Amino acid sequence: MSSTSSTTSGAAKPASTRAKPANKWEQAADWTDGRLGIYSLAKTNLRKIFPDHWSFMLGEICLYTFIIIILTGVYLTLFFKPSMGEVVYNGSYIPLKGIPMSEAYASTVDISFEVRGGLLVRQIHHWAALVFVAAMFVHMMRVFFTGAFRKPREINWVFGFLLLVLGMFDGFFGYSLPDDLLSGTGIRFMEGAVLATPLIGTYVQMFLFGGEFPGHDIVPRFFTIHVLLIPGIMLGLLVAHLILVFYHKHTQWAGPGKTEKNVVGMPLMPVYMAKAGGFFFLVFGLIAAISAIASINPIWAYGPYRPDQVSTDAQPDWYMGFSEGLIRIMPGWEVSLWGHTLNLGVAIPLMVLFPMVLVSIAAYPFIEGWITGDKREHHILDRPRNAPVRTALGAAWISLYLVLLAAGGNDLFATHLHLSINSVTYFVRVGMFVVPVIVFIVTKRWCLGLQRRDKEKVLHGRETGVIKRLPHGEFVEVHAQLPQKDLHKLTAHEQIEPFELPAETDENGVASKANVLDRTRAKLSRGFYGEGSQIPKPTSEEHHEITSGHGHH
Amino acid sequence: MSHDMSEEKLPESHGSAGHHEVAAHGDPFADPGLPAHEPRRTDIDERAAKRAERQVSLMFVVSMLATIGFIASYVAIDPDKIVYIWPLGHVSALNFALGMTLGLALFLIGAGAVHWARTLMSDHEIPAERHPIEADDEVRADVIEQFRTGAAESGFGRRKMIRNTLIGSMALVPLSGVVLLRDLGPLPEDKLEHTGWEEATDAKPLQLINMNTNQPMKAEDIITGSLTFAMPEGLSTHDEDFQQRIAKDALMLVRIAPENIKDDKSKEKGFEGILAYSKICTHVGCPISLYEQQTHHALCPCHQSTFDLADGARVIFGPAGHPLPQLKITTDEKGFLVAHGDFDEPVGPSYWERAR
Amino acid sequence: MKKLSARRRHPLAALVVLLLALAATGGLYAAFAPAGKAQADVAAQSLAIDEGKKLFAVGCSSCHGLNGEGSSDGPSLVGVGSAAVDFQVGTGRMPAQQPGAQVPRKPNIYSQAEIDQLAAFVASLGPGPVTPTEEQYTSTNPDDLSKGGELFRTNCAQCHNFAGQGGALTQGKYAPSLEGVDAKHIYEAMQTGPQNMPSFPDSTMPEEQKKQIVAFVRHTTNDEPNPGGLTLGSLGPVTEGLFGWIFGLGALIAVAIWVAAHTTKAKKS
Structure with a gap:
């Protein structure tokens, strides 16, 4: 390289050693490569392989709804006035005529009724937000149940988790902006929650609201947080998340030809450009159609916010529903000590339980990694049944989440199922402890049952439905041996041996007591992978014995 | 579901190797390797490929038409026009037309692209090699060596004074940012401890103003079983600080037959069975006002805290931690309901500095 | 038989x-x-x-x-x-x-x-x-709608919901939906406070205001269009969330299954 440059520098006109570009496009590409080095970048990425499975596209739904939210959000900022200055409504919506309201509310009503297409964009923005968080949730569950969070992807799991939490909060801030009766009630709730913070609550409240509730600052401040601060952080995390997905290469299901050392699928160019690019349009199109069909957050019907007014069915958007549930089922504990009050009825659910529910799932990969002590990279996904305790824990977590979500809508459960709101609440108070335990047990047994069935299928083949009569008169069903690709798929997973403590006494008879951490680890490991937590998978010897012995029966 | 035999045997006919042979000899569970590629109809039948091509183009064409429809709807449809569309009901014609055309235009681009990829682009599955994320030992040693060299050259570890003062200055500098936040709001002081009713004194009591009529009320206006909301005299919905004031001053007036009032202190604060409670829930501050006139229970619509208004607004259910504050009321010489002072405890949700 | x-x-x-x-x-x-x-x-x-x-x-x-x-x-x-x-x-x-x-x-x-x-x-x-007589509960003034709405949100929405859909009270009791209720009956309910509903007598809520509330309720539950599409019961975010999960994410996952599925092979068709 250096020799070429030295020779050309001597010549009159500098020449490139590169072949002459075939056309204008190549010329443009060469120009760009000379400045950005795109060829080396594209070399590894243009034909990057992605495996095909519907569950691998859940993350794409998140990405695309996020893009849709940004596009529509930018449009909305062109018309929305984040101000709490009072105006008297004089627009085309008759039931609000002459009513004093904030500019934020009035401009949102105007977006809905005066700006052509404004209502559609508002609804796309909001529907996309609901689907965004829902898709992140399902995406995270997919990663959880397939063990895709294992090394080397733990950090990306944390990035994803942060995106989920930020998405939830950004949704909450966005829901608060129009200053309608529902969102104002939500902000009032937030004020009460902030006040319940021990020690600093009143200071945080005054600083956040610029004085007493509601003041004139909260909507503009939330606006900045909603459109700039949180989306900015999310964008950064999102890019990092995607870079890591590219860098790690996608996980894949076990199957013929698929190993820990490869990834089997179709290339980015052209198949995934078409499929993933097309999927963006499919997602956007579907959400636009939903926004034509179903109304969301009809703020004109809620009316402007006034702290002395309220409507029943005061709930947050669904993703905050489980925290609403925690608040609703909490008993009214309040402690007074030395002239101070601790509002445990709010502080415990919001400052202890709410983060606990989220962090418990976020921390799981690290806990599992510690228990297994597994330091290897994993690129082949687990079938959920092959990790019964993990699957059962995940199911229990989901059930807890759902129970709390139901508690967040306890009034609607009461009216629509003709129940008493008090009984619903009592049920959830007990249910949040009992239901996850039941779900854990049922799921684990279910997984073990499926493992047994797999084993049965591997050893005895598939039921053909053909009945054969044996010479001595017995009827048997003919079982067909599975093809090798299926045998491989059903036995490809490895089964983890529980972690054993070193012997209590070493070879010299000196007692070497393991420390508490190791003993806990050993106990957990037995619970995860010991007897009763997995069915030993069939061995080739077992298979030989059965297939060569008395044949199919 | 009964599979027919020929279909079941299908994979064998073009598999890389006979499975049963492998199973008989080696490990039956061994990875048989990637299955051979099977062609799609469009790969072998030019007519099918042409058909797929036409389908894809058709989708793109319809998408174009939908975009034209979108623009036409935007121009032609009056934003106030309401149409009946089954089963949606009476909806905005513009919203429906725009949403449907935009949805169609976008969806068909996507559907066309995916159909194209699925039928006409190669569906050969290709394995790509993975490389371990971890660097090998040589690289690792090299990097650590480089770092050590750099660290040694900086003298960061050796010149402790520089290190410590740098850490000190870095730790202090963010404080400027924290200090800058001071003017976000005022200090709480005792702002949460009193309400607009504090202006009421024995010398100059404040009338209770009916939220509906904006007029003062007489005791006989409040009948047993009724529910009325009130604010202090002098407050108007058009005041600059109306929202802050009403967030604390709002009252809920009920009248309960005196013999049904269980709490004597509460009865005393009332006037002939008229009780004036704060409308602001002591849990997180929703305006609580779901009053059941037969049970005298008031329920909060946000988190279902239930207060017994006949028993000093004791909490009988839900997450609220203490009773609703009650305002002592009486009547003035003209017979209008008035208050002579503030609540004797802070209204709304409790907080750290709250004394009780 | x-x-x-x-x-x-x-x-x-x-x-x-x-x-x-x-x-x-x-x-x-x-x-x-x-x-x-x-x-x-x-x-x-x-x-x-x-x-x-x-x-x-x-x-x-x-x-x-x-x-x-x-x-x-x-x-x-x-x-x-x-x-x-x-x-x-x-x-x-x-x-x-x-x-x-x-x-x-x-x-x-x-x-x-x-x-x-x-x-x-x-x-x-x-x-x-x-x-009440018909004049008492039949509004003729178009301004009554917005005034009624404000009064409704102060006095009624806490139990009956912003769109008059009703809501839960304690111990299995509920505030009923106002949909399809005659104007006269809405008026009378405010006058008399049936069952657990408190009354709103003329002394604290004058006849004129009751008429305005009736106008608003009748409009909201009967004549009000739903510009954005299906109202989903006018019950707020709970039903919206349910709809978003089932028809939003549900439809998207169905589409994802189509996108990711292998195209049918020629041999099997």
């Missing part, structure tokens, strides 16, 4: 027969009962009271006592006024199937003429809110 005869000796059989007979009698009565004729003149008033008393004795006295003095099964009706009777009977709540805190709305079994007679009788027991 065999099934029927097998159940003849069932302990509840007698009850079923009795209920059927009662329903048939009631239905026939409703069908053949004299239709309401104009009985506006003053002389007819005492006649109406007499007729009402007879009807009362048959339909109401078992709980409310022969003279409306009340019993353990039903409250005293002295002073509840004709508006209360018109509301309770007109919406089918009375006669109640069983006494209790929450008496649901059901098809009304009396003709308006009979309701008026009952109301006249109960009104004669003691002064109380009077059945």
